[in-house]
Amino acid sequence: MTSIEEPVREKIDQLVQSHPVLLFMKGNRQAPQCGFSAKVISILDNYLDDYETVDVLSDGEVREGIKLYSSWPTIPQLYVNGEFIGGCDIITEMADGGELFGTFGVEPPSSTVPEIHIGDDAAEALRQAAAQNGGPDQYLHLSVSKDWQTSLSVAAKSAMDVEVQSNGVTLMVDPFSTDRANGITIELVETAEGRGFKVDNPNAPNLGEMSVQELKTLLESGDKFEFIDVRTPSEFETARIDGAVLLDETEYTRLSALPKQTKIVFICHHGPRGVNAGQQFLGQGFTNLHNVTGGIDAWSLAIDPETPRY
Amino acid sequence: MPIEVQANLSSAQIAETIHETILQAIPGAEIEVRPGGVGHFEIRVESDAFEGLGRVKQQQLVYGAISELLSGSNPPVHAIDKLDCVVP
Numbered sequence: 001m002t003s004i005e006e007p008v009r010e011k012i013d014q015l016v017q018s019h020p021v022l023l024f025m026k027g028n029r030q031a032p033q034c035g036f037s038a039k040v041i042s043i044l045d046n047y048l049d050d051y052e053t054v055d056v057l058s059d060g061e062v063r064e065g066i067k068l069y070s071s072w073p074t075i076p077q078l079y080v081n082g083e084f085i086g087g088c089d090i091i092t093e094m095a096d097g098g099e100l101f102g103t104f105g106v107e108p109p110s111s112t113v114p115e116i117h118i119g120d121d122a123a124e125a126l127r128q129a130a131a132q133n134g135g136p137d138q139y140l141h142l143s144v145s146k147d148w149q150t151s152l153s154v155a156a157k158s159a160m161d162v163e164v165q166s167n168g169v170t171l172m173v174d175p176f177s178t179d180r181a182n183g184i185t186i187e188l189v190e191t192a193e194g195r196g197f198k199v200d201n202p203n204a205p206n207l208g209e210m211s212v213q214e215l216k217t218l219l220e221s222g223d224k225f226e227f228i229d230v231r232t233p234s235e236f237e238t239a240r241i242d243g244a245v246l247l248d249e250t251e252y253t254r255l256s257a258l259p260k261q262t263k264i265v266f267i268c269h270h271g272p273r274g275v276n277a278g279q280q281f282l283g284q285g286f287t288n289l290h291n292v293t294g295g296i297d298a299w300s301l302a303i304d305p306e307t308p309r310y
Numbered sequence: 311m312p313i314e315v316q317a318n319l320s321s322a323q324i325a326e327t328i329h330e331t332i333l334q335a336i337p338g339a340e341i342e343v344r345p346g347g348v349g350h351f352e353i354r355v356e357s358d359a360f361e362g363l364g365r366v367k368q369q370q371l372v373y374g375a376i377s378e379l380l381s382g383s384n385p386p387v388h389a390i391d392k393l394d395c396v397v398p
Contacts, residue, residue, distance in 0.1 A: 064381055071374030073390060086366050 008065035015062075016079045021051035021104070024066050025076040029053050036088040037076045043095045044078075045146065046176045047104045080104070096158035108160075109175050114182035116142070116166045116173075121188035122197060123167040130154060130169075141172045144180035147285045148204040152197065179203075207278035208290040210265060212299045215292050218265070219243060225263040226255060230277040231296075235269060239296055239308045247277065260285045267292040267299075321345035324386045328353065328376055335375030340398070349388030356396040368395035 016022060023040060027033030032041050033055075044051055056063035056075055063075070070077055070084050078085040080103055085091065094100045101108050118126065130140045133154040141153045141161070161172040173181055180203055189198040210218075218225065219241075228251070229236055229244040236246045244267060245251055255264065264281060266274035266289070274291035281289055292298070300307040319327070325343040332341050332355060339357035346352060353372065360368045372393060373380075379387040 067381055068377050071370040071377065073373050073377065073380045084366065084370075090366060 004065050004068040005061075008061045009069060012062060012065055012069045015054060016082050019052040019079075020081055021048060022079045023051065023053045023076055024056055024062070024079075025053050026055065026057050028055050033057060034075070036074070040076045040078065040088050040091050043091055043100070046095075047100055047106050096160065098160045110179060111162050111175055112178055112182070113162055113164055114173055114178045114184075116164050116171060116181060117183075117185040118167040118169055119185070119187040120167065122186045123169050125188050125195070125197075126152070126169045126186075139170065139172045141174070142181060143174050143177040144184070144201065145177075147283055148180070148201060149283065150181075150184070150199040150201065205282060205287040205289070207275060207282060208288075209293050210290040211293055212303050215241075215265065215267075215299070216303050225265055226258070228255070228264060228266050228277070229296075230266055230268045230273050235310070238310050239300070241267065241296065241299060241304075241307065255281070256284060261288050262286065263288045263290070265290045265292060268295045270295040270297055319386055321348070324349075324379070325351060328379060328387065331379065332372060332375050336371060346391055349386070350391050351387060351389075352392040353390055354394040354396065356398050358398060360395050360397045365395070369393055371395075 021044070023037075023044065025032060025034075025037035025040065027037055029041055029045075032038035041053075054062060056066065066075070066077060067073055072084065072087060074087050077087055078091055085103060086094070091100070094103065098108065100106075126140060129152075130138075137156050138154050139157050139161075141155050142150065142164075143153075144150050155172075157172055158174070160175045162175065162178050164171045164173055180201070183202045185200040187198045187200075188195060219227075227241075227244045228247050229240065230247045233246060233248075236244075247255075255262075264286065266277045268274040268277075271291065271294055274295065278289045278291045294301075296307065297309060300309045322345065325345050328343045328351060329341050332353070333339060336355065336357050336359050339355050339359065341356075342354040344352045355372055359371065363371070372395060373390075376387065379385060380390075
């Protein structure tokens with residue numbers, strides 16, 4: 001049997017001993033490079049704000065060494081307090097069975113049954129989807145992630161799921177989603193891309209509307225906020241408001257790293273691009289976002305005629 | 311006695327090698343190895359050695375035994391699609 005080289009063993013020992021929760025994975029928490037690693041990250045994120053990961057793709061010694069160290073042939077591998085817990089299948093089963101709360105010493109969230117409203121058309125479509133994709137032990141699942149993305153899927157029921165009945169539809173909601181899903185409305189809508197579900201979630205932070213008058217008051221108040229122009233560089237050259245910063249890649253990276261409660265005001269030409277940018281940042285979990293209604297054109301008309309219209 | 315692993319073995323030969331390697335590590339075990347796609351195998355091992363062990367520890371006994379067949383740049387075994395460890 002191949003034995004692990006001593007320096008590699010020591011290196012892995014050191015890693016495992018110095019982090020209470022350590023995941024050997026492909027890629028990192030923000031960008032997992034394999035479906036199994038991504039699956040485990042999505043589970044861990046429910047339980048823990050902070051944990052360490054090691055990207056085995058960037059370290060060939062650890063990539064091979066960890067398999068021998070753990071007597072486990074696959075990546076990812078989870079260690080908690082120095083003890084090997086398992087790979088993707090085992091962690092998924094432990095999550096489904098409610099065992100991970102004990103593993104991490106985390107209190108289970110409330111298992112209150114959320115109130116979910118489903119429109120008649122949406123209910124019919126959901127029943128059809130369940131009938132087509134379902135089988136024995138297959139149920140419709142609804143989850144609402146930390147960044148307020150709602151997803152519907154068909155999967156086996158887990159012991160932790162909370163069952164919700166609404167308009168003749170049975171939905172399983174995982175325990176992390178129950179509070180976030182409470183009060184949501186699901187409707188079937190026609191869009192340019194076809195029929196789709198529209199979810200209205202009263203718990204999710206909204207993109208606030210800001211009039212140009214309110215923007216003027218805010219700018220004059222001297223209060224600190226991020227003022228972001230989401231038009232093209234040439235439009236920005238043509239007309240701009242003092243204090244606004246053009247959203248380019250560098251600026252995007254800087255904003256993304258700010259605290260999630262940072263106040264950000266978006267402006268574009270007439271409004272729609274600002275809404276898109278705002279939705280994107282809502283998706284990242286930001287909670288204090290605003291879009292200037294009518295954009296810079298409304299500013300030119302109502303506040304400052306010196307700002308060129310185009 | 312270490313087992314020689316040769317290149318370009320057939321699936322049946324690799325399956326037999328897996329069988330022998332596990333048997334050396336867990337004497338007396340009932341072992342079934344089913345080849346799947348190229349380099350993929352399903353394994354069922356029945357042994358008293360699993361008595362009182364959790365599922366992870368049971369599987370570590372088997373994976374630990376065959377780690378040589380799974381490591382390196384072009385290992386004869388790419389993946390174990392299924393591993394059942396059973397106490398008789």
